[in-house]
Amino acid sequence: MSYTVLVTGGCGFIGANFVRYLLTERPDWRVVNIDKLTYAGNQANLADLADHPAYSFVHGDICDEALVNDLFSRHNVHAVVHFAAESHVDRSITGPDAFIRTNINGTFILLEAARNYWLGQQRQTDASRFLHVSTDEVFGSLGPTGYFTEETPYDPRSPYSASKASSDHLVRAYFHTYGLPVLLTNCSNNYGPYQFPEKLIPLILNNAQEGKALPIYGDGKNVRDWLYVVDHCEAIVRVLEQGALGGSYNIGGHNEKTNLDIVELLCDLLDKKIAPLPGNAPRRSLITFVRDRPGHDRRYAIDASKIERELGWRPKYTFEQGIEETVDWYLANRSWMAGVLNGSYQKYYESMYGARTEDKE
Ligand code: NAD
Ligand code: DAU
Numbered sequence: 001m002s003y004t005v006l007v008t009g010g011c012g013f014i015g016a017n018f019v020r021y022l023l024t025e026r027p028d029w030r031v032v033n034i035d036k037l038t039y040a041g042n043q044a045n046l047a048d049l050a051d052h053p054a055y056s057f058v059h060g061d062i063c064d065e066a067l068v069n070d071l072f073s074r075h076n077v078h079a080v081v082h083f084a085a086e087s088h089v090d091r092s093i094t095g096p097d098a099f100i101r102t103n104i105n106g107t108f109i110l111l112e113a114a115r116n117y118w119l120g121q122q123r124q125t126d127a128s129r130f131l132h133v134s135t136d137e138v139f140g141s142l143g144p145t146g147y148f149t150e151e152t153p154y155d156p157r158s159p160y161s162a163s164k165a166s167s168d169h170l171v172r173a174y175f176h177t178y179g180l181p182v183l184l185t186n187c188s189n190n191y192g193p194y195q196f197p198e199k200l201i202p203l204i205l206n207n208a209q210e211g212k213a214l215p216i217y218g219d220g221k222n223v224r225d226w227l228y229v230v231d232h233c234e235a236i237v238r239v240l241e242q243g244a245l246g247g248s249y250n251i252g253g254h255n256e257k258t259n260l261d262i263v264e265l266l267c268d269l270l271d272k273k274i275a276p277l278p279g280n281a282p283r284r285s286l287i288t289f290v291r292d293r294p295g296h297d298r299r300y301a302i303d304a305s306k307i308e309r310e311l312g313w314r315p316k317y318t319f320e321q322g323i324e325e326t327v328d329w330y331l332a333n334r335s336w337m338a339g340v341l342n343g344s345y346q347k348y349y350e351s352m353y354g355a356r357t358e359d360k361e
Pocket of ligand 1: 009010011012013015035037039042061062087088102133135186188
């Protein structure tokens with residue numbers, strides 16, 4: 001019988017890249033994708049795979065206990081890779097409710113369903129796994145030096161990161177209390193195809209093409225550690241197949257950049273690749289410093305030596321390769337971007353960024 005992986009949130013940015021990765025790299029496996037199709041979930045991300053014989057899509061909410069329980073038995077789920085979440089920090093500041101519901105309660109419902117099916121109905125095998133995809137944001141904010149290791153104490157500072165930290169604790173508790181075969185990953189900022197344009201890189205790429213303001217929060221000196229999404233997918237599969245049960249693995253790109261560096265690089269790449277702005281103005285001229293994000297974490301940086309040492313994973317893409325591929329993908333897929341912007345995103349975009357750009361400093 002083929003190995004069946006229940007992917008949650010597979011129509012989002014990383015989830016869609018992961019479903020693609022699995023169907024290519026593990027052709028003998030079956031993938032069941034449950035996604036609620038929130039504003040961030042987009043079936044167009046997997047449209048070409050809709051009829052793939054090893055792929056099934058279920059439009060549903062991970063908080064729907066009956067549905068989730070049914071999925072385990074109907075598909076005889078061997079592994080869960082849990083991406084589904086509310087993922088945007090700014091939204092968690094303006095409306096935390098959905099973050100608590102999906103990220104905490106939803107994770108709890110999935111854990112209970114796995115426990116009922118694998119342990120309660122004695123369907124657990126040596127290959128059963130519950131892999132929880134989490135974030136480096138649970139560790140808080142770094143000063144100018146140092147790195148997050150797996151031992152760094154949790155110190156979440158936004159409703160988003162607090163909800164992810166809470167779900168991480170639940171996942172660990174199910175290992176210690178019930179012996180559920182869990183794994184955790186805490187990854188740094190991803191970039192690549194299919195990312196919703198509320199996040200820095202696709203937002204800037206879209207605005208810079210259209211000659212719109214490029215909003216940079218605060219002084220632009222906040223640092224993120226960027227990883228190409230395909231490298232993240234490969235790391236997750238490595239942890240799923242070889243990780244020590246109950247363990248967590250930090251995943252990062254060894255690639256710290258300030259937000260200003262990222263935005264300037266994207267401007268320069270677009271200036272090289274597409275028609276100039278009217279009057280030949282460089283796209284850097286669109287940069288607009290706006291009011292800072294409340295509680296904005298200053299610096300994230302991952303020490304990924306555990307996964308490198310124990311599982312032999314390292315990123316394959318250099319930042320230069322990954323960002324070039326990313327820019328080319330967004331340029332070649334303008335219709336994807338247009339579809340997203342014509343949808344429910346538009347109202348949010350105008351309310352958030354319309355207001356912020358008026359707050360120029
Ligand atoms: P995303 O917002 O692009 O996608 C989230 C997906 O989950 C969407 O398809 C959405 O429809 C779905 N979803 C939301 N609520 C749901 C619910 N109640 N039931 C079923 N589906 C639901 O997010 P992303 O950037 O792809 O992140 C995926 C996961 O990876 C998240 O758990 C996030 O915390 C984690 N993560 C993200 C990054 C990053 O840089 N993007 C880095 C580290 C970890
Ligand atoms: O570190 C992992 C996390 O990375 C994930 O857990 C989150 O799900 C993911 O959204 C991402 O969080 P960030 O808050 O770091 O990503 P975002 O793209 O929102 O912002 C990146 C940085 O850019 C951050 O310092 C805020 C800044 N920023 C963002 C936007 C959208 C701006 O300066 N201007 C902007 O318009």
